[in-house]
Each structure stands twice: as C-alpha cells, then as structure tokens.
Amino acid sequence: MTGKRKAVNKSSGNRRSEKYRDLPPYLYFDKKAGYSLRLTDGRRKIVSQNRQEAITVALEYNRRTRSAPIFDKLMNDKPVQLSLNLIIDSILERMTSDKAPSNGLLSTWKNDVQRIKSYFTMPCNEIALSHVTDYMEVNHEGASNNVYNRKLSFLELVFDYAKDSGYMTTNPAALKIKKPKEHKKRKPLDLEAFIKILEAAPLWLKTSMNLTMQTTHAVLEVSRIEYKLTKAEPGRCGCIWYEVPKQDQFGTVYGELAIHRQKTHKSEASHVIIPINDTLKTIIDNSRDAILSPYVVHKLPKKNSNPTSSLVNHVTQIVSKNISKEFSKIRDELGLYDHLKSEERPTYHEIRGLSARLIKAQGNDPQSRMGHSDSKSTKVYTEFGKETEWVQVPNLTVNF
Template structure:
C-alpha cells in the first residue's frame, strides 16, 4: 500500500515526523508512541531520518550496510524450535504458554532485540494485562525468549531479569472438612466417589477420572499423573490401604465400565458424536466433574467471591495427612511434587499442626 499523500506544507518531511505545538513530534512506527523532538527543524529532520532507518521494518538499504537485525520474533522462533520441545509441557500448559507467546509476538515481535530495554519490557508486561498473576506469567515467558537472544549472541544481557517480579496472593478459598462434608452430602454417587478418591490419593481431577480398574494390581494403584507425564516423569505406585480398598470396592457396581469413576450418560449418543477424548460411554470427563462439583457446592450453600473448587480437595487431603503425623516429604511423594516448597504451598491456609520435638544436651558448665 502506498503511503498517504503529504500536504503541500509537509512535502519533503521524513516519515513519522509531524508538527506539534510550534515544534515537531516523532511517532514510533511500531509502538505508535509519540515523542516531542523540539523546535529546531534541521535537528528534528535528522533525528527522524535516523530513527526511520533504525525502526522501519524491511529497510533493505540500511541492512545492506549494517546487516539484518534480529527481532523479538526471531528470538521467539528460536525459543519455539530449540526450547519448547524439551520442556514437555502438558497439553493445557502448552496451550496457555502458546497464548502468551503469541500475544508477546503481536505486541513487540517486530522490535530489534538489541533495542529492547528494561523499560520496554516493564511497559509491555504492565500494559498487556492488569492481573498480577498474568503479568508474572508474561514476565517469565519473555525472560525465556530474551534468554534465547542472549544464547544466540544477539545481545549481551537479558533485560527482563531486571524487571519487577509480580506477586499474587492465592484468592481461592481453602476447602474445610465441614465444607467437604456439606458438598459430599449434595453430590451424586459418582461425584462422591471422585471426591473421596481425590481426598485419599491426592490425585488431580484429570487423574481421578482417568483411573481404570486395570490400574489396580499387586496391592497397588499404578498412576502416571497427566500433568507430569513426559516432563518430571513422576510415576506413582500408591499402596492400597483400607480406605482406598473400600472405595475401589464401592466402585464395582452394576454398571459395566473399565473406569473406576463412571456414570451412565443421561442420553445415548452415537459414537461419532461423543466428545473426542471420550473412549467409553460411561467415562466421566474432567469438565463434568467441575460442573457437578459446582452444582453440589451451590446446593450446599457454600458461596463467596472465590469458593473452593474440586482441586482444593488435594490441598485438604494433604493437610489432613499432615495433621495425622505425615512428614512433609511423605505428602510431597503422594502429591507427586518435585519439591517440598510446592507441597508447602498447597498446605498453606490450613491449620499447621503442632509438632512434638525434644531438646538435646548442649549446655556447657
């Protein structure tokens, strides 16, 4: 597309330079940010020409002299090609990060990486969202991207590392024993089983509904958590105690299903019209658990700005185990966490039990 024809009074002006209050202003061709350039026409024209040579994409004449300049989009391409495959993100995690990457590319992808400053990064992170949690996520991803630029030798330092870390408090209310019991009373039998299984095994929603009777063998429940599959390679071999044994026995009802948590559909659907991820007509999908738990929670009269979700059952179960005397490392193992700090995060908000300790003989007389 040819540029807009200039007015007679602006013939010969450099691109992106405009009159402003008796002087001149320059409009950044990418960010559209405007900067006052003073009232000296010669200086403003020279500066605008220099800026255009640096900032206008596809300036082939300049590239012939100084060479092509790698952009943030180029760093993103390297990140996608070399880093992303090795991270082995779970599908949902990959979807979230890809959304962040795309928005980053749309926002500052055309910027040469050598010109991206700490201020540029900070302004982009603050401007892209108002959520502190999301801002920290954008900071994390942008840091990974700019780290690729450093590793490629395009820049010497990563400007993202100097930006502010955004802290966000957990807003989701913790699930108490009383609330759990109230919701359980209003839940359908299959949801009660899913809740109890999560409470006893500390498995996530997706893992609870994926359990099959074939996963029970040799006195253990064999589980590869979906969130860690292909990344941390956590594999759980959960010993079947009395509580878990009782729940598994309850699951063997009159409905013939390979899944431990199952239900007959409200209406039969042809196999070609079922959800793509549904492998059996009795299979419960994760979204069904979420909706059913919400209905039971509302029926129990548990409300608030951020009422507890099904995922909070893991936190409650971990807290109950901690209260019963389990060490943090034991709870960590059952939760499949790679660090105790993550387990401690899950247990925050629950009453911390008193621990009995003793002193040694160290006084010197």
C-alpha cells in the same frame, strides 16, 4: 559451424572470444587502437599499447571498482535481525520438547504466544525493558499478582530460549521486578462441606473427589488416572495391578497407583507410587459403569463431538477444569459458603489441603504422598528409556 568458439571467463561470468581469454575481465585488444578497458559505466577507454601495462591497469581497476564494493559489503554487512514474532513458533516447539507440559499448560502457552506475536514485531536485539513493561501493561493489567508473575516468567523463559538460539544477547524480562506474592484469599474446605458436596455429586465427580481425598493429588492428575498400566511411565497416571494381592502391616495391597505430577514434572518427587489398598480399590471398582472408558474418572460428552478434544486423550476423559467447575457449581447450589465472596470460597483444589490435614491428624506425614520435592522417601526405579525416579509412599487410608 563457422565462427570462433566463445570462452567463458569464470571470474566475470561474461562470455569472451578466444583471443581475449588470456586477458583480465573487461580488457580487450585491437591491433590499431591497442588495449581498451570497459569501465563500470559501460564506456570503453584506451589504457595502453603495451600488453603488460594494460593488464596491470585492468587488474587494479577491476579490484578497486568491481571487487572492493562486494568485499566491503561482505565484511561490513550486519546479519539480518529477525523479529520475535517470526521465531516464536520454533521457540515454542523447543520449549514443548524440553519441558513436556501438560495439555492444559500447553494450551495456556499457545495463548501467550499469540499475545507475544502481536506485540513483539521489532528485531529481537532491540527489545528493551520498556517494551516488557508496556507488554505487561497492555496484556495483563488488572491480573492478580500471581497471574502477572506467571506471565512474566513465561516471557522470561521465551527470551532465554531466544538467547540460547543466538537471537538475543540479553534478557530484558529478567530485569522486570515481579509483584509481591499475594496472601491466599480462598478459605480452606471443611470436612462437613466436603461430605455434603460428595453426597450431591454425580458418580464421576464423586469418584474424582474420593481419589483426591485418598491420594492428596490435584484434579489434573486425578483426571488422568487410567484403569490399567503395565508399568509406571513418565507422563501417565494409572493403576498397576499385582497378579496376586500382597499383604503388608496395614492390610492388603492390590497394586500400585502411579502418579506423575504435571506441575512439578522436573522434580524427583513428581513421580509418586501409592499402594492400592482396600479403600482405593473400592473407589476404583465403584467408578465402573456402562461406559467403556480407559479412565477411572469419566463420562460421555453431551455432544457427539468433543470440542475440548485437544485437552483429553479419549472422548470419555473429562477436562480437569470441568471437574473443578462442577464442584463449585454444586457447592453454590447447596448454599455452602454463601457468606463469603466468590473468590474466597474453597474450590476443588482445597480438597488437597483437607486431605493433608486429616493425614497429619492421623499421625502421618502428608508431604511425600503429595509429591512435594523436599520429601524424604524411599526411591524405587523403573526402566522407561532411561532411569526415572519414583517415590514410594506408605500404605494408608484417609479416614473421614
């Protein structure tokens, strides 16, 4: 092969002849003309006949015209500011991992994330209190004060995560004043109405109502009670049966009902152990029918495919809101509380309050049984990855 081998000048990336490899980039030598330099506009210009002088000029020219702009850009360029709608999915993943929300709450979060995506298209650090105010007016105008405050709190939580990830330096949602807490409009449920609804209810609703009455726990927990667990586990509700029933001062105990309240999943009292006595065992035994289901409160769906499967773990499990809807439907069909406005009529949730009042009337404290975080109870410990605190509550029956 003929011809001189080319050398690559690493500093410039240009392929150069062997005879120029000891010269700075863009500097050339001609025996007749001397040393010439290729300028940034592509022209060549003779700079000197002297080698050392030409090298000095070339180095300085390259520094000023070729290296300086790149260096200045590196030093002065601001980092790219991402908009919230581009990072909100990753934030939701972190929140879900950290907070372990229930399926229902996660569904609500996802709906709120879609609203955030649609509105917050500006860079994160440009979001101001005025944007928060406008967002709340656009998406939640007319909502009750309590709902408005929950949506604002969710936005504040999202901004906290954005701050923690370095996308924001302030949290403008924290500057927004929440609306005053509304007085509860719903009237309490009385025992006579409870019994009438119970008598008219299908088996699955009857089971759910009785479980809430005896445990004081909400429909979200009751709908997740499984017939059998091997041990108490965070995130699950279910029955842990003794091989041999035990006796205490109140009677026979067949096992323990573990309840993990989703609403207060981070509080120590959100994990509650309730003794399964004769009353609870009877409710659980009576719930069994021809349907094979791992859940105490169950029914077959009307359709072959369950459209709400994202909110349940088994085809026979009932979405908690559907239990509440059936309760209200029967309440209205019976004509109970017709004298009240719809928003004032007691819902399924008021069974908890009725249960608490009956327990108190029996001379017992309902607080620990309900899983309230300031309850004073004996703590038992269960190994599950790490030590988790469960609150053991007394054996009792709610009489009505």
